[in-house]
Amino acid sequence: MARVIKIAISALKKTEMFNFTLEHKDGLARAGCINTPHGEILTPVFMPVATQGSVKALDRVDLECLGTQIILGNAYHLYLRPGTKVIKEAGGLHSFMNWARPILTDSGGFQGFSLQHLRKITNDGITFKSHIDGSTHELTPESVVEIQTDIGSDVIMPLDVCLPTEASKTDLSEAMNLTSNWLGRSLRSLERKSEQPLFGIVQGGLHVDLRQKSAEFLSSLDLPGYAIGGLSVGETKEKMYPTVEITSKLLPENKPRYLMGVGSPEDLVECVVRGIDMFDCVLPTRVARKGAMYTKFGRRNVTRSEYKKSDSSFDKDCDCYACTNFSAGYIHHLFKAKEYLAYRLASIHNLRFLMRTMGDLRKAIQRGLVKEYREQFWENYQPADQSARTNQALRHINRFE
Ligand SMILES: [Zn+2]
Incomplete structure (x- = not known):
């Protein structure tokens, strides 16, 4: 029987630190370098989306040839199929998909937005009805961290609450507070398991005061990196871009800033000039x-x-x-x-x-x-x-x- 030839994948070592070096600034735009146990990432960077462990229609060689530095997987989707156990037993997601470069995994918080008809949010977590077979699953801040430590992500995203742009300020404020509360639980859970880096996610819709409160709280925690969530959820670009700029200015300069789910060519240009280092989006492959x-x-x-x-x-x-x-x-x-x-x-x-x-x-x-x-x-x-x-x-x- 033919043997699958696996490429050399470095094992995650607790001693290897994730770090970011800011190398150049021009206005608010930044060029830097992120070091991870699976190699360095030069920023600004676009991360192709491999929701289910595959960038649709492409394989590893395609991704390497086009210059991919890091891909994005999704904890919620991989937990449902093939299941965390399968991936863990295969040696983690890198080994399972035969990809040696860095992987960031999203938590499933966005699916709380995109699969609204299939979910219920409580203080404990998000209960989903599986889009595959209708079975019920509860994702908690702790279980989401466990999924991502088990699959060996280079960057872990915490469970967050992402609401549509038309949500009321009261609801957005509650979502932001719950996101902050869940971050605390995620960090406590991670501390017991691993030293993989976990980013915080700034929420608050288009409200400057909420973004400020969220960014100040997260900055006080001195996290390895910061994401801006809750954008590109129905608002116009003339509202999105100023919110990106205001929020990125509130975040620590010496940490990477990741704008979640945004990635048309004009968005990349307009948001890099506003201080963003990392992007992901399904748009380029979907269109x-x-x-x-x-x-x-x-x-x-x-x-x-x-x-x-x-x-x-x-x-x-x-x-x-x-x-x-x-x-x-x-x-x-x-x-x-x-x-x-x-x-x-x-x-x-x-x-x-x-x-x-x-x-x-x-x-x-x-x-x-x-x-x-x-x-x-x-x-x-x-x-x-x-x-x-x-x-x-x-x-x-x-x-x-
Ligand atoms: Zn071409």
Whole structure:
């Protein structure tokens, strides 16, 4: 029987510290380096989402080739399927998926938002009805930490309460207080088990006073990193960006800042200039599977008839596997024929586009040219999302300049 050849994966050692070095600043934008037991991560960084232990349609080699430094898994999904025990017995998530680089896992707090019809929040935790078989499961701050220590995440996220943007201030305040309370329980639970880093999550919707209270409390705990949650949950970008800026300014400068669930090209540019270091989002791979591929001018749909006879690469500026090996006409054909390869090639391209954007932003920060980079980006780019409005409107709402 053939043997699965596993790549060398360094074991998590308690003595190996997670740390962040802030290397350069340009305005609020930052370039830095995060050290983890599974390697270093140069920031700003975009983390492709591997909810169920797989970035949809891609494998490890694809991810490595396009320059992926860290991926994001989801504790809630992996706990339901294949189950924590299966992953633990396989030697952890790195070994199970044969991925040697860092992994951050989200807690399931966001599924408390996205699967609202399947959940109930109490002071103890979140009770979910499984979207797979309808069975009932209770996630508590403690159980969520245990899942993530068992699967060997490089960064653990605590259970939090994420509400939609239209929630009342009273509800948002309660959600924030419960998130803070659960963080305390998560930290106490983690202390007994492991030294894996656990980030705090700032909540508070679009209310400055709530964000301030949440950020001050979390900052006082001197955590290894800080996430901003509860954004990209239905609000417009003109409301989201100032909230990102206000919140990031409230967080300690010497720790990484992670904006959860945000990741269109324009969001990356606009939020890096507001002080964010880490991002994740399902958008680039989700739209890729519909044929929407990024270019410096905005999203273009390769299924449109104008690409049918094209024998050039989809994006002449792109160095990805799809653009350097196949014509736009061929990718167009794959989508029309519903061939699986279409989803893989378009996903590779979109993720590579974001990796190059982050790499270019990092260089611009190092050279003190982030303002010029941003101007140039907006000279070309037309966002697909109408709530992003025009590039001129975006410039007006930015108080960074
Ligand atoms: Zn490409």
